[in-house]
Amino acid sequence: MSTFALLLQSTGLDSLNVAQQAEKVTDLTKEIKVWDLIIGIDPNTGEMSISNLIVMILLFALSIVSIYIFVERYLSITKSLKEEQDFMIRVKEYLLDGKIDSARDLCAQTDNPAARMVEKGISRIGKPMRDIVSSIENVGKLEIYQLEKRMSFLATASGAAPMIGFLGTTLGMIHVFHAMRFEASFDISTISGGIMEAMITTVAGLVVGIIAYMSYNHLVAKVDKVIHHMESSSIEFLDLLNEPGK
Secondary structure (H helix, E strand, O other), rough: OOOHHHHHHHHHHHHHHHHHHHHHHHHHHHHOOOHHHOOEEEEOOOOOOOHHHHHHHHEEEEEEHHHHHHHHHHHHHHHHHHOOOOOHHHHHHHOOOOOOOHHHHHOOOOOOOOHHHHEEEEEEOEOOOHHHHHHHHHHHHHHHHHOOHHHHHHHHHHHHHHHHHHHHHHHHHHHHHHHOOOOOOOOHHHHHHHHHHHHHHHHHHHHHHHHHHHHHHHHHHHHHHHHHHHHHHHHHHHHHOOOOOO
């Protein structure tokens, strides 16, 4: 009977200890502020982690530059997709009527890559077809380069941001394990804040990386649409030159 009583007492003490530990962790979590985690302040000691702060500043800079490049490229590429209504039809009519200058002026007034390619082709009318095709292709390459300008940064950021975040977590965990060496007894409540502080850089890195990756893929899809439109317009123009009587 006494053994049973001791067992109940022991179980009750264990349950009490678990409840106390859980309460400590809960209280610690409530006291932790997200901003403190972001700038690298240890919730236990109140000390700022310089490595965490540097990593978060790098990730913040990456996010700002990535957003700027995405918006700037998105507006530029969207502008390139706009075309004057019945552009190629009017170009064809001018060329069939022999109004080469009018066709060239129409191309100059239309601000998109396809119009600039056609304008270059019109300026080469009278020369061998091979020269016309070559000049159009050269203009096309320059236009594609302008469309894809700075997009490589987004591709780099999508891969670099998670690695930078993981680097911050690794440095933070090293700091936590170093602090544990001077602890007389292991207590999860004393290191949980440090672990959370370390993990926040990984979360931030993944968020920045995902944003950059999605932005890059979206811009690539829009550039492909512009390239398809450029190819369609150039083929239509070359077919026009190859028509009988031209």
